[in-house]
Structures are given as structure tokens and as C-alpha cells.
Amino acid sequence: MADGLLTKEQISEYASKGQVGPIPLLDVDEVTYYRRKLEAAEAAFGKPLSQIPGQFRAKTHLLFTWMDDFVRHEKILDAVESLIGPNILLYHLTCWLKEPGDGSYVSWHQDGTYFNLRPAEHVTAWIALSDATPESGCMKMLPGSHLSGQQSHESGERSGNLLSNGQKITLEIDESKAIDIVVPAGSGSFHHTHIVHSSGPNRSNDRRIGIGISYIPTRVRFVGEGRVPAALVRGEDTFGHFDPEVRPEADMDEAAQQFHAKACDSFFASHGSKRSGTKNSFSH
Numbered sequence: 001m002a003d004g005l006l007t008k009e010q011i012s013e014y015a016s017k018g019q020v021g022p023i024p025l026l027d028v029d030e031v032t033y034y035r036r037k038l039e040a041a042e043a044a045f046g047k048p049l050s051q052i053p054g055q056f057r058a059k060t061h062l063l064f065t066w067m068d069d070f071v072r073h074e075k076i077l078d079a080v081e082s083l084i085g086p087n088i089l090l091y092h093l094t095c096w097l098k099e100p101g102d103g104s105y106v107s108w109h110q111d112g113t114y115f116n117l118r119p120a121e122h123v124t125a126w127i128a129l130s131d132a133t134p135e136s137g138c139m140k141m142l143p144g145s146h147l148s149g150q151q152s153h154e155s156g157e158r159s160g161n162l163l164s165n166g167q168k169i170t171l172e173i174d175e176s177k178a179i180d181i182v183v184p185a186g187s188g189s190f191h192h193t194h195i196v197h198s199s200g201p202n203r204s205n206d207r208r209i210g211i212g213i214s215y216i217p218t219r220v221r222f223v224g225e226g227r228v229p230a231a232l233v234r235g236e237d238t239f240g241h242f243d244p245e246v247r248p249e250a251d252m253d254e255a256a257q258q259f260h261a262k263a264c265d266s267f268f269a270s271h272g273s274k275r276s277g278t279k280n281s282f283s284h
Contacts, residue, residue, distance in 0.1 A: 004082030018146035021189035087235035092214040098202035107168035112193035116224035122193035129209040136204040146194035
């Protein structure tokens with residue numbers, strides 16, 4: 001076993017293919033706990049997070065103490081440490097929710113397109129709180145595509161597309177080379193910021209619930225305009241490239257809501273997206 005959770009073989013797979021997983025992370029009780037917490041929050045709002053104005057499905061860890069705990073889960077961070085080292089910042093989070101039959105999808109893209117991070121060492125931990133299968137609209141990836149670096153993108157169709165600007169890669173995609181990233185509830189997939197990926201609609205009878213967490217080593221810089229916040233979740237930060245995030249003291253308290261709104265404004269302004277209640281983030 002290498003340092004962290006992943007084996008040397010899994011680390012090598014990530015380096016060559018740009019993705020590794022599924023990796024078991026949460027036990028059954030933890031999956032039940034976090035799904036119930038998320039759905040209890042939705043019940044209090046009276047609608048799914050994806051339909052609530054104000055970007056509530058983005059940077060949700062700034063609003064709820066249980067999600068703040070989730071992003072610091074020991075096994076998740078152990079896996080991330082295996083890939084990017086012991087000093088880890090949380091850069092972004094999105095709750096990726098697909099309701100049965102709602103037709104939502106994600107076009108082919110790379111996460112790094114609008115993140116404005118250098119060097120390109122951002123890793124996404126995609127954690128399933130329900131089974132992600134081809135039927136439910138799991139991610140599809142082109143193994144090894146990250147090795148070609150950042151590709152050009154253009155704005156595309158926004159209707160049903162979960163990406164903020166309907167962005168899509170301009171590269172012609174040979175979908176015969178794509179693989180399904182099946183992730184059972186409680187497991188996680190980890191992928192590189194430059195891997196080309198997409199996902200189809202949910203045709204199952206259950207919600208597809210995934211939590212996408214963007215982690216970066218503290219040496220990574222934000223190269224967009226101004227400064228944006230990030231949270232130190234493991235190790236130490238001797239670089240100071242980001243403003244520190246404020247952890248919520250209680251679920252949805254006034255201070256948490258104010259900081260969440262400010263953090264979302266600065267994040268989405270950094271790549272030219274406008275805040276909206278439904279289509280408000282990047283991937284998966």
C-alpha cells in the first residue's frame with residue numbers, strides 16, 4: 001500500500017488513464033446518513049437542491065455542517081492524498097442530482113476549462129450516494145485523454161445540460177472509446193482535471209446522487225481575475241494563494257448563507273457564468 005488509501009497500481013492507473021475507481025469509501029450507515037441529510041434539507045426547502053435559486057447545489061459545504069464533515073471524510077482525503085500529496089485544499093463542490101426521467105445530461109468537456117488553476121493538478125472526487133450506472137446516467141470517460149492537455153471548448157445547447165454555459169469540447173469525440181464509470185453507492189471515482197468526460201440522462205427508478213468535490217494541492221494557484229476562496233482540509237498551506245473559507249457553525253445560519261453567496265459570486269464570476277437556480281456548475 002502506498003501513502004494514503006490507494007495502491008501503487010491504482011496511482012499508476014490514475015496517471016496513465018486519468019481516472020481510478022470505484023474506490024470503497026463510505027459504509028452503508030454513512031451512505032444512509034448523508035443521503036437522509038441531503039434529502040431532509042430538500043424537504044425543508046420544498047424542492048430538490050437543483051431547483052432552488054441561489055446556487056444551493058454548489059459549495060453546499062458552506063451551508064451545512066454535515067456536508068462540511070463530508071468533504072473532510074478521512075477515507076476520501078486518504079485517497080486524494082495518494083494522488084496529490086498531504087497538503088490539500090477544497091476548491092469547489094457540486095451536488096450532482098439527476099431525477100428519474102428528467103432528461104438532464106452533461107456534454108463532453110474537461111473540468112479544467114473554466115477553473116483557472118495552474119498547474120493542472122486538480123482532482124475531482126466523485127462520491128456516489130446512490131448507484132451510478134449506465135441506466136442512471138453515470139459518467140463516461142475517454143481513458144488517457146488527459147495526456148493531451150487542455151482542449152478548446154465552445155458554448156452549446158443549454159436545455160437539459162447541467163453545465164452552466166452548455167459548454168462542450170470542440171474535439172471530435174469517438175464515443176466507441178469511452179468507458180462507463182460505474183460507481184456503487186458509498187464508493188468514489190477520482191479523475192484528472194483534463195480527462196474528457198460526459199454523462200447521459202437518468203433512466204432508472206431512483207435518483208442519481210453524486211457529490212463532486214474538487215481538491216487541489218496547496219501549491220496550485222488561481223490565475224483568473226481577483227481572488228477566490230478555498231478550504232484547507234488536510235495538512236498545511238504555506239503558499240496563501242486563496243482566501244480561507246468560513247466553516248458553517250450551524251446549518252443554514254445567516255452567516256453561512258452570506259458567506260456562501262459571496263463565495264459563489266466570486267467563483268462563478270471568475271469564469272463568466274451567471275448565478276441561477278438550476279444550471280449552475282461544471283460537470284458530471
